[in-house]
Amino acid sequence: MSIIVSIMLFFGSIKPTEALPGLIQKGKASFYSKKFNGRKTAYGERVSSDALEGAHRSFPHNTLVEVTNLTNNRSVIVRINDRGPFARGRVIDLTHAAARAIGMVSQGVATVSLRVVGKGRAFVAMTPSPFDIPANYQPQLEPVL
Template identity: 45%
Template sequence: MKRLFGACALLALVGLLPGCASDGIIDPHGYDKTGSASYYGARHQGKRTASGERFNKNSLTAAHRQLPFGTRVKITNLNNDKSCVVRINDRGPHTRGRLIDVSHAAAERLGMLRSGTAKVRVQALDD
């Protein structure tokens, strides 16, 4: 039984088993939430994301717990009204109370490099 659970968990992590991997995934249509954002440090550069692609700190990407991979979202920093559009390609954030983790490039556009975190609005875009 432990082996079966372990295999399911491993396959879910790499997105190969839709039954396990899709648990908790939500419909992005109309998604509009406010919360805290942080950004990935340089130590993640080149590591695989949950979607299987390599993390690039210079790309406009983000990690979200429930939005499907490939979802484009507009993120607005509520402290300075700066915004950018990113693509969800990873799962996270793994810190309690955070809504989204963004790449270094996105954090720079949002004006949150110095603070490390910001209160943001996240809105899914309909393509």
């Protein structure tokens, strides 16, 4: 019984890994095929070829990463919102917009460096609350008789 409690306490104290700002990784980058546009990512978001997003095997969701094409030194900051790439030898998959921003669309694969710049925020599509409008904060008073 004490072994089970010890194991539970050990695994309960482990915190999820976070990408350290400034961490640099080098390797090959590719970009999503157009057939993935609109499909769900590993985190349930939809892939948009117009967004500056990417997939990484180990960086946490919403990590902001500066991707620099080492051939032409063009950079873009992308938000990690998927897991991958699953092709051997690749470190990141980018959306078409991010690949276009660093000038790698014609090559298909580019040698890049990745630098973690921070943690982004989750983008959630919500309907506006009635309390988003300041006039709705006003209490509705009724006369007391």
